[in-house]
Amino acid sequence: MPFITNENTEEIVDIFYEDYGEGQPVILIHGWPLSRKSWEHQVWKIVEAGYRCISYDRRGFGISSFPWNGYDYSSLASDLNEIITQLELEDAIIVGFSMGGGEVVRYCTDYGTDKIAKAALISSIIPLVKQKDDNPSGVPEKDLLGIKDALENDRVGFLKEFSKGFYNYEENKDKISQAQLDYDFIVASHASPRGTIEAAKAWMHTDFRDELKNVDVPTLIIHGDADNTVPIETSAKQAAKGIVNNTFHIIKDAPHGLNITHKEELNNLLIKFLEE
Template structure:
């Protein structure tokens, strides 16, 4: 397998296919680089170099018990881009991966980066606070922690329904997509997944978003039941100077898998634009 080793000894697995301008994909919780299958195959055929890694504690990377927070995730991404000497890269992050990309840009700058895309992403802050009244109450995230700790396998199977909008009337359910999500989740380490809940829900990315000085596309489904659009995509698009916002009526959190043709076409238009 292709891996890099970070300064704390963690092995980060990655895929690196093709030649051309690099597109780097950062996945959501608790998944892996495999969640980008539809996008990597598409952009590889379009002549791009496509790269995706398994976040520490996820997929085929080390099952870490430390460093499962956004600063370290961002540093791991920086270590990967440095090891591969990426330049003029496009960074695409979904959900927690959107937080990872945002913190990477805020913490390490945009010297190596041409454009950024945040898809159903967690910034600026998921948790409801006095300063962020539109966020979700802590009880929501405590419930996720309880589900992971008590019966992770069952919880991961059940969460695929709202994740892909399969709990909506008339939804066409793909059991293959659901099983693919479950398999990716169960490959990772429970300690890292448990810690990551705090990372994606309680990290405030407001100042990171304000630092982004490259063309940025914010993509969000307005029926996202995992990361509701009101306190995430809509606010992020306002905080990033010059950001372009694309709202998808009726689409779920996992729209990259349920509607890849729509998402890939819009990604391509933005990257080429």
Template sequence: MTTIKTKDGTNIFFKDWGPKDGQPIVFSHGWPLTADAWDAQMVFFAGKGFRTIAHDRRSHGRSDQVWDNNTMDQYADDLAELIEQLNLNDVILVGHSTGGGEVTRYIGRHGTARVAKVALIGAVPPLMLKTEANPGGLPIDVFDGIRKGTFDNRAQFFKDLTIPFYGYNRDGAVVSEAVRDDFVRQGLMGGLKGELDSIRAFSESDFNDDLKKFDKPTLVLHGDDDQIVPIDASAHSTVKIVKHAVLKVYEGADHGLTVTHQDRFNADLLDFING
């Protein structure tokens, strides 16, 4: 397997497809998935001449399952080490859901010297948790429920989660049992401890200060029927902070729109990159 070793000794698995001299696109996946979630995008963009890279977050997929350091700061540092060890420049960062938080924290901690553009897809920033300062967020009970479901019966919880994740509970939705099974497959590749830690990382991390450091062209793309990361407390808030961010809303679209709206999403991301 292709891996890098981070400063704390963790092996991070990654895929590196397409021409090595192409402009790099680095994809960061959502919870509890893996780099495999980006396969269709990687093939599409590699076919357009881009170098496409996606990694398994620590404690997810084929990366090492670690007991400690499953935090948003460490995720961002791992992303930085991947970019630096591969000596990538003029990078297009694309993050979905938790991956959007990872990308945002990367910019907050490491800046944009190696970055050309940023795309946040159904992303968790600025803050998912409901607080006095963030009344539009989700109450802690929601995330406690995710923790309990993951701990009690991870396989069943992941299978059930696919229904709202892909909007399969909406009228007219075409349900793919294969997509549901693949979500569970990817989720079960990760370590339970790391996935539990990651719930806190994606729900309680405050990205407001990180977003203020964005100084590159930024696409914020979200479905307005996202049942996992509601649009009002995420995308609509992010574009108020990031100067010159472009907001693209998919009417009626779900959280897993990179799958359910795959061709449209690929085309829109390509337009943003080329624009």
């Protein structure tokens, strides 16, 4: 199986990736608490459109290494950099979903954009999840602490219910099956318990507002206006103001997990952006 090894962080990690197709490389960075498997409905469309599609498991998730430490965004961006470096990628397009948007921005901050042609932020947490005086639409601290406590006390119980909100399940039963919820639970429950919590701390508390200027390539921003997991006011709308060269699309009635519920709409927007 294909792995790249990153020896440049506190602990050496092996990152599992899948690599399909030929042409300009498109790198897919998954959200929390899932794995590369969440990109199922996008990978084949990207390959069919004539691109090389690379998806990988974030450290602590999927079948990548489960280190004890190293879940800060600079360590995570280092893994992305190793994929780009070791696979000798040029002119790459990096696509981050939810938490994965953080790797997109931190990569641009830490490594620049010489090897990057475009970027995309889909249902992204960028630039700031947490509520602050200057970020009133963010998630209150007590709610974030509640997530942390739930993960520490009953991780699998929390994850079992989490995906319902991820997809606004009650409103989207015609678009999401119980089997998909079960599948997500299986993927999430097999992730590193430590990694699940530490990665959550990273997306909860990292403030990327000052880093948005570093995303200096054409950038696609897609968010659902019914996203109850990552509020659009504190994420996509702020990102669209801070990233100069962006195209911003709001998908009506779409929840956080629009890569499943609104996959056709998302895929059409993404492929169009790749081809522009």
